[in-house]
Amino acid sequence: xxxxxxxxxxxxxxxxxxxxxxxxxxxxxxxxxxxxAPGMDAGSAAEQLAGLGxxxxxxxxxxxxxxxxxxxxxxxxxxxxVQAGITHLFGLSSASGRQILARTASILGAPLMLDxxxxxxxxxxxxxxxxxxxxxxxxxxxxxxxxxGMRPNFFKPPAREKGPAPEVIAFSPDPVDTTGICFxxxxxxxxxxxxxxxxxxxxxGGRGMKTKENFSLLHACAEHxxxxxxxxxxxxxxxxxxxxxxxxxxxxxVNPKVYIAWGISGSVQHFAGMKTAGIIIAVNTDENAPIMxxxxxxxxxxxxxxxxxxxQKLETGSFGG
Amino acid sequence: xxIFVCVKHVPDSAAVITVKDDCRIDNRxxxxxxxxxxxxITGACQIRKTCSSAEVVALCxxxxxxxxxxxxxxxxxxxxxxxxxxxxxxxxxDTAAALKAAMDRDGGPDxxxxxxxxxxxxxxxxxxxxxxxxxxxxxSNVVSVVLDRNQADIICEEEKGTRTxxxxxxxxxxxxxxxxxxxxxxxxxxxIKSRKKPIDILDxxxxxxxxxxxxxxxxxxTACEEDRNPAQLKGDADQVADQIIQVLKHQARVI
Numbered sequence: 001x002x003x004x005x006x007x008x009x010x011x012x013x014x015x016x017x018x019x020x021x022x023x024x025x026x027x028x029x030x031x032x033x034x035x036x037a038p039g040m041d042a043g044s045a046a047e048q049l050a051g052l053g054x055x056x057x058x059x060x061x062x063x064x065x066x067x068x069x070x071x072x073x074x075x076x077x078x079x080x081x082v083q084a085g086i087t088h089l090f091g092l093s094s095a096s097g098r099q100i101l102a103r104t105a106s107i108l109g110a111p112l113m114l115d116x117x118x119x120x121x122x123x124x125x126x127x128x129x130x131x132x133x134x135x136x137x138x139x140x141x142x143x144x145x146x147x148x149g150m151r152p153n154f155f156k157p158p159a160r161e162k163g164p165a166p167e168v169i170a171f172s173p174d175p176v177d178t179t180g181i182c183f184x185x186x187x188x189x190x191x192x193x194x195x196x197x198x199x200x201x202x203x204x205g206g207r208g209m210k211t212k213e214n215f216s217l218l219h220a221c222a223e224h225x226x227x228x229x230x231x232x233x234x235x236x237x238x239x240x241x242x243x244x245x246x247x248x249x250x251x252x253x254v255n256p257k258v259y260i261a262w263g264i265s266g267s268v269q270h271f272a273g274m275k276t277a278g279i280i281i282a283v284n285t286d287e288n289a290p291i292m293x294x295x296x297x298x299x300x301x302x303x304x305x306x307x308x309x310x311x312q313k314l315e316t317g318s319f320g321g
Numbered sequence: 322x323x324i325f326v327c328v329k330h331v332p333d334s335a336a337v338i339t340v341k342d343d344c345r346i347d348n349r350x351x352x353x354x355x356x357x358x359x360x361x362i363t364g365a366c367q368i369r370k371t372c373s374s375a376e377v378v379a380l381c382x383x384x385x386x387x388x389x390x391x392x393x394x395x396x397x398x399x400x401x402x403x404x405x406x407x408x409x410x411x412x413x414x415d416t417a418a419a420l421k422a423a424m425d426r427d428g429g430p431d432x433x434x435x436x437x438x439x440x441x442x443x444x445x446x447x448x449x450x451x452x453x454x455x456x457x458x459x460x461s462n463v464v465s466v467v468l469d470r471n472q473a474d475i476i477c478e479e480e481k482g483t484r485t486x487x488x489x490x491x492x493x494x495x496x497x498x499x500x501x502x503x504x505x506x507x508x509x510x511x512x513i514k515s516r517k518k519p520i521d522i523l524d525x526x527x528x529x530x531x532x533x534x535x536x537x538x539x540x541x542x543t544a545c546e547e548d549r550n551p552a553q554l555k556g557d558a559d560q561v562a563d564q565i566i567q568v569l570k571h572q573a574r575v576i
Contacts, residue, residue, distance in 0.1 A: 068485075071458065095480035099461055102446040106453035111414065111537045112446050125540070131346065131441050134338045135542045143535025180458035180493065184486035187476070195480045200575050225569070225576060236499075243464075243499040244482035249334045249440050250356045250499065257573045260565070269334045279573055280549065281565060295551050297568060305558035306565075313562055314576075 002121060005081055007091035008037035015048045018092055018198050021155030026090060027053035034058055036080055038073050042168045051163025058084060061172040068183035074103035076173035081108065083171065088121060093149030094197045105147035113139055114149040132249040132272035152198045153255040199228035202256045204247055206232035208263015208284060208303050212240040217307050224314035232264045248273035262303045266291025322375040323428060324365045326399060327420050327435040328358040330383045330390035334440055340542045354390045357436025359504040360497040365434045366398035367502065368468055376400050382419050384408060388520065396507035396515035407525035412537045417450030422528040430492055437461045437496035448496045458489045461496035
């Protein structure tokens with residue numbers, strides 16, 4: 001049976017929720033599944049990943065001084081893949097996952113397919129997108145090993161049952177010279193507490209937000225929904241919010257269950273970043289804005305009044321059944 | 322100091338993409354320099370200012386039409402261009418091997434800039450492939466670069482907008498993100514001047530690259546259909562908010 005690995009991404013020790021659906025999907029394909037968890041605590045990894053049908057968890061040890069060096073993590077991961085005889089390495093096509101997978105694939109000389117929504121290991125094919133979501137693509141791959149980034153929020157998470165915890169083993173990679181990159185420090189994050197690529201709900205603001213200060217209204221509303229706040233290109237170009245928050249062809253590609261566009265006209269480029277959203281709701285004063293005819297629900301009206309009403313209702317929980 | 326900027330000529334983000342032969346796109350649409358690569362060119366030119374003997378070379382693997390992209394790169398400030406001419410699409414592994422071969426023929430890089438990803442394939446992997454082939458440090462999503470002798474002090478923007486500072490040894494590969502700078506769009510004199518700048522043309526086949534043991538290939542493309550039927554949420558602000566909550570609660574089940 002093919003031995004496959006899955007990169008376990010965790011945020012402050014918590015396994016990213018998007019991974020559970022991916023693990024279940026791979027398990028259903030009948031693959032032997034090894035979790036590769038760089039720098040994670042063994043007990044916590046076993047507990048969080050129990051009952052998903054994984055065969056083993058390999059804790060890839062990190063040098064504590066180098067744990068923030070991305071090349072160090074990728075080098076350890078690549079060694080673990082080779083050591084365990086893994087032929088197919090999976091992970092999330094999240095912002096951080098894409099980079100670590102690209103580094104690892106480069107070290108292994110293995111092809112990399114990102115944003116996958118289906119894999120067929122027998123026929124060496126995956127389903128993904130090209131041209132910023134304007135086309136669906138079937139990509140064929142060859143080589144002894146392959147690396148895959150699976151689209152976050154696409155694979156349905158399982159109904160969790162209490163199951164056995166997988167065996168956990170530790171792997172200490174040989175030291176590799178990664179001194180060319182030296183981590184200095186992390187500067188304080190200015191905005192989202194939820195990653196855009198993995199958020200279930202995104203509130204995105206555009207030209208209609210009018211000022212930088214008004215974005216705090218979206219943040220306040222987002223808090224009640226555990227939502228991330230995004231923006232259109234106009235809003236970042238105006239300097240209202242940082243570039244990291246831009247959704248679109250030259251920004252982040254997102255797949256939330258619900259995308260609410262506040263005062264966004266909906267250019268082709270913006271759609272390229274959010275067209276895979278489950279439900280799109282548009283609020284705009286202009287009923288002829290392009291987004292109004294390409295969404296699921298639209299409201300014509302003053303977005304500030306609607307945000308206020310929405311935040312208030314969520315705050316007080318004053319919305320019946 | 323020789324700074325290479327690897328650029329890609331991609332379909333304009335506003336272009337309507339049509340599929341031909343089930344596996345490729347109609348290439349007759351308007352092509353532009355990949356938007357992130359404009360930040361890479363601008364970043365390289367800013368470094369040239371601080372460094373008397375620096376030269377900025379724009380390098381592109383592409384079809385003949387990519388010469389236009391190289392001309393734009395030179396109008397934005399690159400000193401000269403190299404086109405690796407091909408009539409095919411190449412995956413990131415192939416592309417990195419070709420870019421490296423061309424840079425090596427030209428004396429090799431002291432610093433390489435690229436955009437953090439291309440807007441057609443959205444992989445962002447070529448810069449890491451180059452890093453692995455050269456055994457050079459590679460960093461993506463770079464929003465600040467300051468050269469300090471044989472190292473670059475850089476800031477990378479990561480998920481959720483977190484910024485991280487690194488010291489990176491030169492030579493290295495840097496993937497430019499939007500926050501790096503504001504590209505200055507060329508003026509008419511810039512464009513005229515750029516016509517006199519030299520472009521070397523190499524044929525991909527003449528690079529004599531060893532076949533790679535692994536590859537990816539698009540075997541089928543289909544245009545994505547838009548299939549949403551918009552319904553209006555009617556009423557005053559209060560009523561609209563109520564309906565949004567109903568959707569969140571009952572249809573999407575996120576609250």
